Amino acid sequence: MAISPTKPDPQYFDSDDGYRLAWREVGEGRPLVLLHGFFSDAWTNWIRYGHAAAIAERGYRVIMPDLRAHGDSAKPHDPAAYPTDILARDGQALIRHLGLEDYDLGGYSLGARTVVRMHVAGARPKRMIISGMGLSGLANLGSRADHFRHILENLGSHERGSPEWMAEAFLKTTGGDAEALLLILNVFTDTAKEEIRAISMPTLVLAGDEDQDNGSHEALAAILPDATHVEVPGGHMSCIVKPEFGNAIAGWLGPAP
Template sequence: MPAPAPDLPIEKLEIKGLGDLPIAVHVAGKGRDLVLIHGYFSNAWTNWVRYGHAAKLVEAGFRVIMPDLRGHGESGKPHDVAAYPPDALTEDNLALVDQLGLTDYDLGGYSLGARTTTRMLARGAAPRKVILAGMGLRGLVQTLDNGGYYRNVLTNLGSFERGTSEWMTEAFLKTTKGDPVAMLHILNTFVDTPKEVIAGFMQPVEVVCGADDRDNGVAQELADVLPNGRYVEVPGNHMNAVTRKELGQAMVDFLTA
């Protein structure tokens, strides 16, 4: 994994996730606790540090806590399918909140990180404010809607025509040094969250999504279901909206309001 920028010192911690799996946690800054969870095939560095979002949040007064999901980044990547039961990612991140003693904190994620955040809320997590990025309603209530696409990519690596969506997805996997076996097993962890459960989340929630991103459904639909949801649009599609400075700024604006 590339080294973090020298102007953003990052402390490395390790917690024990479900089944005592080691979960790597990257922490930057001092101030109000903010847990940010990255997306599928990615890692904390790629989603939050590489494009300056973490630095912007640290500057705004946050202690940014960025776990690598199981199977990703510097966390454990077992190949045993038994290590990937339903809601395993949720269990890991609830354990993070517990083991770090977080009581007054904010919580958010991008794509699979947003789905994991939603599952944490459904399981009783109680952050002050919530960010659901790169996510629409469909991606939460029908979590395996894109499962066939990813299964196809992961089981046919090296066979896709340059420039196709599948080729670009495989290229991203290579960029993050992702483990294809672990990534396949991650699909087993997905759990749907019913619309009526989502409608019961009372926290202020920012739904922030790329203008051209429909990979997980329509973000506005998700914001409309949430009692205290608001939709913020940033430039880009699902793959590149996370690289835009507007994403980090939208997060800062919401969390500091």
């Protein structure tokens, strides 16, 4: 696992409701916005293990926000700061702030769910990357939210080595704010299959070959009109730290036009 020697300084913009949100950038060229997963941040998902660098080498400006309640972004404890689809609205606010019109958009896990919600709300990237996500993780995600609620409400009591214990250990490495993250669970929104089928742009469905945490990625790829399904080694928490993950994205994107 090659670790990047530099962590780009954060840049900031204000959300539509006034919260200060952070993003980082690597590279120059065609814009690609990448959203990280739950408990994580831009550095951990995209930069630390070399994925952003591998993509940037193909001629991309890789733009990576820290989602609300994560990383260097605001972590409000006010429930009113977490209305339905607020993460999608934050993503659209960043795209407006940067003046992006012709861009690609991708995400991992919660980030993948967010890019789909952005599409439902009108975002139209040229290409989309949905990674670490299956069909039920988009269309029927109640059990996944319950899983994380159980973790966050019982910190310190999970059996060593269990999935819950491993998730809590990861949370400690990112310095996550448990109270804010619990509130994020309230914004999880199901996406109807008809809305998923409406994603007509070329889409990469990327997942670990042992990852079924968010349902079947094969089933997700099967209902998308223009999907490429790629598997890389590992499960939900392990595939994203391997170079194959970033290389798969870079390979699918190809050299920037």
